Amino acid sequence: MGIVYDSNSQTFHLQGKSSSYIMQLINSKYIAHVHWGRRVRGSNPGGLLVRRRRCSFSPSTDPDDLTLSLDTLPQEFPGYGGSDFRVPAYQVQMEDGTTVSELIYESHRIYAGKARLEGLPSTYTEDESEAESIDIILADPIIGLKVILTYTVFRDVDAITRSVRFINESNQSIKLLRALSFGIDISHSDFDMLHLSGTWARERHIERRPLATGGSVIESRRGASSHSLNPFMALLSKQADEDHGEVYGFSLVYSGNFVAQAEVDPYGTTRVVMGINSFDFSWLLEPGEAFQTPEAVLVYSAEGLGEMSRTYHKLYRTRLCRGQFRDRHRPILINNWEATYFNFNANKIEELARVGKELGLELLVLDDGWFGKRDNDKSSLGDWFVDRNKLPQGMPELVSRVQQQGLEFGLWFEPEMVSPDSELYLAHPDWCLHVPGRRRTEARQQLILDFSRQDVRDYIVKVITDILASSPITYVKWDMNRNMTEIGSAQLQPERQRETAHRYMLGLYEVLERITSAFPSVLFESCSGGGGRFDPGMLYYMPQTWTSDNTDAVERLKIQYGTSIVYPISSMGAHVSAVPNHQVHRTTPLDMRGHVAMSGNFGYELDLTTFTEADKEAVKGQIELYKQLRPLIQFGEFYRLINPFEQASAAWMFVSEDKKEALVAFFQVLSEPNAPLRKMRLKGLAPENNYLLNEAGDPNESVEIFGGDELMHVGLNLPIWKGDYRSRLYRLKMEE
Numbered sequence: 001m002g003i004v005y006d007s008n009s010q011t012f013h014l015q016g017k018s019s020s021y022i023m024q025l026i027n028s029k030y031i032a033h034v035h036w037g038r039r040v041r042g043s044n045p046g047g048l049l050v051r052r053r054r055c056s057f058s059p060s061t062d063p064d065d066l067t068l069s070l071d072t073l074p075q076e077f078p079g080y081g082g083s084d085f086r087v088p089a090y091q092v093q094m095e096d097g098t099t100v101s102e103l104i105y106e107s108h109r110i111y112a113g114k115a116r117l118e119g120l121p122s123t124y125t126e127d128e129s130e131a132e133s134i135d136i137i138l139a140d141p142i143i144g145l146k147v148i149l150t151y152t153v154f155r156d157v158d159a160i161t162r163s164v165r166f167i168n169e170s171n172q173s174i175k176l177l178r179a180l181s182f183g184i185d186i187s188h189s190d191f192d193m194l195h196l197s198g199t200w201a202r203e204r205h206i207e208r209r210p211l212a213t214g215g216s217v218i219e220s221r222r223g224a225s226s227h228s229l230n231p232f233m234a235l236l237s238k239q240a241d242e243d244h245g246e247v248y249g250f251s252l253v254y255s256g257n258f259v260a261q262a263e264v265d266p267y268g269t270t271r272v273v274m275g276i277n278s279f280d281f282s283w284l285l286e287p288g289e290a291f292q293t294p295e296a297v298l299v300y301s302a303e304g305l306g307e308m309s310r311t312y313h314k315l316y317r318t319r320l321c322r323g324q325f326r327d328r329h330r331p332i333l334i335n336n337w338e339a340t341y342f343n344f345n346a347n348k349i350e351e352l353a354r355v356g357k358e359l360g361l362e363l364l365v366l367d368d369g370w371f372g373k374r375d376n377d378k379s380s381l382g383d384w385f386v387d388r389n390k391l392p393q394g395m396p397e398l399v400s401r402v403q404q405q406g407l408e409f410g411l412w413f414e415p416e417m418v419s420p421d422s423e424l425y426l427a428h429p430d431w432c433l434h435v436p437g438r439r440r441t442e443a444r445q446q447l448i449l450d451f452s453r454q455d456v457r458d459y460i461v462k463v464i465t466d467i468l469a470s471s472p473i474t475y476v477k478w479d480m481n482r483n484m485t486e487i488g489s490a491q492l493q494p495e496r497q498r499e500t501a502h503r504y505m506l507g508l509y510e511v512l513e514r515i516t517s518a519f520p521s522v523l524f525e526s527c528s529g530g531g532g533r534f535d536p537g538m539l540y541y542m543p544q545t546w547t548s549d550n551t552d553a554v555e556r557l558k559i560q561y562g563t564s565i566v567y568p569i570s571s572m573g574a575h576v577s578a579v580p581n582h583q584v585h586r587t588t589p590l591d592m593r594g595h596v597a598m599s600g601n602f603g604y605e606l607d608l609t610t611f612t613e614a615d616k617e618a619v620k621g622q623i624e625l626y627k628q629l630r631p632l633i634q635f636g637e638f639y640r641l642i643n644p645f646e647q648a649s650a651a652w653m654f655v656s657e658d659k660k661e662a663l664v665a666f667f668q669v670l671s672e673p674n675a676p677l678r679k680m681r682l683k684g685l686a687p688e689n690n691y692l693l694n695e696a697g698d699p700n701e702s703v704e705i706f707g708g709d710e711l712m713h714v715g716l717n718l719p720i721w722k723g724d725y726r727s728r729l730y731r732l733k734m735e736e
């Protein structure tokens, strides 16, 4: 790992574990992109880039060198107005209204480690030896703009991070109209594009389509990263699949409006840009002020999507997530939402805790409905005081009753929201996002608090802090149930109104930093109507996310499989819920619901107190099993085996880092008449070792021994079952 600058060829070589990222300074002025892909030694990095004179429609910036056109030069941070007609990574507007800018290389500095980004979530190092970084300093001297491109390459993970800082060094204001986090020009376009899309209850479904000439865009204009499109895009060589072929992944550490665009030009090169969506965005930089973009994480894999995912998993689990729970096993919980919805009282919650303890659960989470007069979702958000009708003795008393039953206590909040029917709204009608004179569009009968305002943020930090300090609460579910409309802030000047959505995100990050650092031993789980804000920005503050409000075992196969493209298993909340399922009315066996939920951070979300003795025994068995498997599932390496988007079955496996243990989960969604004999090739095992294989939870414990090579190259015989919704977990232990 390291960054090498060769002054002869004026090339920068970022060397990852097995990848190289090479840039070149052209005519001591422009930073060109040369190579990102398999690692090369760097014998002649200066000889790799070819330039060719094109027609007058791709003009040159240098009359003496007609091969030098910004329209055809592969670039690292392209602008607009000075002869590059492709999609730009940034655009500025000066006081005179002009929008032309061109960045010229000034200097660079290489340093050990990685700097944190001011006010924004980002990956980090714990020790300087884990990474090397470079700042490339560019300037547009005509308008007094300085731009710093920052790159980091990691020692243990094949990932490169990029971000940009804009500094106004002029004596007039500069308006950023577009300020993305990176640009990269790849020399060919023979790619498919893959991204994760969906909606509420159907998050992160995988879509793959060929790139074509022109732009392919994914974006959010919802004021959140959103259920619809995740801030992630991958380009795959045509032959690439789960285990083979070149894959380029792009992931943005940001939770608000984003854009990712791949543009294929007439010469068959692909420009990728990504960052804060410039739609409805601008940012005024007064003289001396700076603007920091979010960080993008770029991952190259020569071994298909699976390897790309494992790289993201490792980086995000170990160097994006923070806090005491980063490396700690996550508690198995019972959440009362689908058990009671708003209809509960202290006795009911205590009863749930009592039965939960009997069955081996560790944490009870009290969801929505404990505050104000919230008997439904029409009121009380913002009134964060206990509803004495439901909890007559208050929160500390309930927490202590649950604790006496032997469970820890967790609590739900939706801190970013206010109900028009609330005391808070009555007192502060201007505290929500709104535009004077316009309708305040409600969604779920709620409005959004204006987190761009310091007074609003201070108020929310205080009320949440007071509740968390009042009782030994060890878990918080941080929900957010709508997207932004009428985006405007009562406190911002007219020329800054388009900053509101990003200022909101900065404000949210500030609030999360203050609250999570004040309560380091509380486990925070983020949620947004399920997975509406399942993004790397949130994971920086809260190491797990409620994956989806859809708890149906069959739907969850796709949702969890799609989520695993980028996000580690330890970040996914997954619960067993009642049947018929509340979202899709499907009835699946408890076994399958258990096996699907055990493939994440395990929990239950149903009324255990109404269970039969037989079901209680089964739940007890699931919990006992998960306790044994938890380290492997939450912190093992994850391999996808059968894709539920392609077949009526699914499978995946977890392998411990030392390869001594593994767990395979196989799900048959629909049974097939007179089905063929099928084998499933396992992955990630040690081929030279033997493994003891048995069905997890099998009371007869019948064990077979197979070679790792047999399991990987011949395959595991799959059961032939009659009946839908069947599943099995296989445990593998390396023979000593």
Ligand code: DGJ
Pocket (backbone or CB within 6 Å): 337, 367, 368, 412, 479, 481, 527, 528, 529, 530, 546, 548, 549
């Ligand atoms: C949406 C969440 O995703 C659910 O889990 C639940 O917490 C409800 N909100 C409560 O209103």
